[in-house]
Amino acid sequence: MCAEAAARIIALANATAGAGRPFTVALSGGSTPRLLYETLAAPGYKDRIPWPRTYLFWGDERYVAPDHPDSNYRMVKAALLDNIPIPAANIFPMPTHHPEPATAAVAYEATLKAFFRLRGPERPRFGLILLGLGRDGHTASLFPRSPALAAETGLVVATDSPAAGGVRLTLTFPVINNAANILFLVTGGDKAAVLRETLTGDYRPDDIPAQRVRPADGSTCYLVDRQAAGE
Numbered sequence: 001m002c003a004e005a006a007a008r009i010i011a012l013a014n015a016t017a018g019a020g021r022p023f024t025v026a027l028s029g030g031s032t033p034r035l036l037y038e039t040l041a042a043p044g045y046k047d048r049i050p051w052p053r054t055y056l057f058w059g060d061e062r063y064v065a066p067d068h069p070d071s072n073y074r075m076v077k078a079a080l081l082d083n084i085p086i087p088a089a090n091i092f093p094m095p096t097h098h099p100e101p102a103t104a105a106v107a108y109e110a111t112l113k114a115f116f117r118l119r120g121p122e123r124p125r126f127g128l129i130l131l132g133l134g135r136d137g138h139t140a141s142l143f144p145r146s147p148a149l150a151a152e153t154g155l156v157v158a159t160d161s162p163a164a165g166g167v168r169l170t171l172t173f174p175v176i177n178n179a180a181n182i183l184f185l186v187t188g189g190d191k192a193a194v195l196r197e198t199l200t201g202d203y204r205p206d207d208i209p210a211q212r213v214r215p216a217d218g219s220t221c222y223l224v225d226r227q228a229a230g231e
């Protein structure tokens with residue numbers, strides 16, 4: 001699955017950079033994508049991505065210090081950033097040092113607006129957003145029945161749903177659904193039931209937020225392993 005995901009990312013990066021556009025990626029956290037990030041940093045892969053024209057953002061972050069074991073930035077740094085020739089200026093971690101998470105969300109929103117040169121209500125259009133699928137149907141840090149699900153104007157929100165086990169920052173659905181490409185990575189038998197519900201169950205996005213990922217003008221691909229596809 002990671003080899004397939006890496007191949008698709010390499011193709012997309014080169015097509016985008018080849019067309020003279022920056023390749024913008026919002027990275028997912030958790031445990032599944034770690035192997036993908038390690039794959040992208042491996043010989044035979046890392047030298048096939050135009051890192052100087054690749055720009056890395058985060059789709060969500062745990063509101064902890066960047067060196068905290070739960071930090072998505074820390075995981076990506078160890079698995080990928082420390083092993084590739086990407087300029088530091090191309091890396092945009094979600095800030096987690098502000099006393100108030102809501103302030104961090106506003107700060108990251110400003111980062112997005114500046115980078116994508118957004119005016120007014122415009123939303124960033126990421127070339128690729130990587131997403132995972134939680135057993136409860138969450139994706140990014142958009143958890144079932146969370147107030148963050150209703151965010152229609154903000155680009156980034158702070159959320160503190162019990163399921164999250166702490167405060168998080170997350171891109172909102174308007175940003176996710178404005179992406180050119182969405183790539184879900186889902187592995188393991190413990191995701192088989194939620195994957196079946198997400199893809200074939202009744203449409204109930206408040207309970208299964210991942211169902212709401214439907215880019216208006218973009219592609220959605222689920223890369224799954226055999227166990228996750230078991231149902």
Ligand code: 6PG
Nearest residue numbers: 029030031032132133134139140
């Ligand atoms: C996070 C992720 C989160 C993750 C799902 C699935 O910060 O944890 O962004 O949305 O993708 O929880 O996690 P796994 O892929 O590790 O099962």
